[in-house]
Amino acid sequence: DTPAAPGKTYLIATDTTFAPFEFQDAQGNFVGIDMDLLKAIAEDQGFQYEIQVLGFDASLQSVQSGQSDGMIAGMSITDARREIFDFSEPYFDSxxxxxxxxxxxxxxxxxxxxxxxxxxxxxxxxxxxxxxxxxxxxxxxxxxxxxxxxxxxxxxxxxxxxxxxxxxxxxxxxxxxxxxxxxxxxxGNSYGFAVNKGQNPELIEMFDAGLQNLRDSGKYQEILDTYIKK
Ligand code: GLN
Known part of the structure; x- marks a missing residue:
């Protein structure tokens, strides 16, 4: 059972160039660890979303003003931001x-x-x-x-x-x-997916549940290995 609002397409803001988390590949597709994680989590949890390529500071503003439902942009989970945003579980240390x-x-x-x-x-x-x-x-x-x-x-x-x-x-x-x-x-602080405080709580729930499933299935590690060569 997915808690996603039926028929809703969530607007997710991100940075413009923040490789290996979000960047354009040679074909112009927006790829990277954040993009692939979100895609896999949305598939796993059954929700629709659209990416808004805004830049980091603009994404912070967009979520706060309600023009975006969430953001994923290599965003550090800081105490100051916890006052304004709700975060997922951390998914990458930085x-x-x-x-x-x-x-x-x-x-x-x-x-x-x-x-x-x-x-x-x-x-x-x-x-x-x-x-x-x-x-x-x-x-x-x-x-x-x-x-x-x-x-x-x-x-x-x-x-x-x-x-x-x-x-x-x-x-x-x-x-x-x-x-x-x-x-x-x-x-520094670890990265998390964020929503405006108190809003779209189901998005955080789904992100966390999906992230755990990806960790369990090995897909999370596979995504990291795609972009970070050992
Ligand atoms: N991790 C840093 C922060 O959250 C930088 C994020 C970014 O530039 N996309 O402030």
Whole structure:
């Protein structure tokens, strides 16, 4: 028995470029761990959905304003967000790292950011981390709406560094994006699927039930292995 509202198509917001969680493949299809998990969970639980490719901060706003029913976007389950959103069980562990240009030999730690500018992505855990240390280390920040433009700003030399989720920056670096990581990972929160607090509770129920089924069947691991090569 599915608790989905009959005939309802849930609108699910996501980020634009956040490989390996959501990105376009060579054919222009939106793929990645989040996209494949949601697809498999919807099939398992028997609900319909439509993906809205909005960007991360825009997705947060869209869910809060009720223009989206939920979001999946490598979204960290933070205490601050728990005030505003209801989350599924965590489905992926993450953390924040600093990325610098691959040929930069000057920056070895946060102290070397003094007097420099740092690129961050609006509304993210990486941005919150940078904001929390910017006064201490004396750097300024510029905000971007998506990860690609944030990386480009570092490659172009406008920003000395960016802060990004480890699995995402690690994946980008494995694709020869021209950046590197020189510091340890900062502790971060795990990813969850989210709805506006108190709304669409059946979506969280179905996500959790479906996720558990995928873990049990091995499909969850299969999806991870598709995008994260050992
Ligand atoms: N995990 C980070 C957060 O939730 C970044 C998510 C993203 O950029 N899509 O803030």
């Amino acid at each position: 953390g924040v790292v600093m990325g610098i240009k691959a040929d930069n030999e000057e920056i070895k730690g946060y102290a070397d950011l003094a007097g420099k500018n740092v690129a961050i992505k609006k509304g993210t855990e990486g941005a919150a981390f940078a904001e929390s240390i910017m006064d201490e280390y004396g750097f300024t920040v510029t905000y971007f709406a998506d990860s690609s433009n944030m990386y480009e700003d570092v490659k172009a030399g406008n920003s000395a560094a960016c802060f990004e989720d480890y699995p995402v920056l690690g994946y980008a670096i494995s694709q020869d994006i021209g950046l590197k990581i020189v510091t340890e990972m900062e502790r």
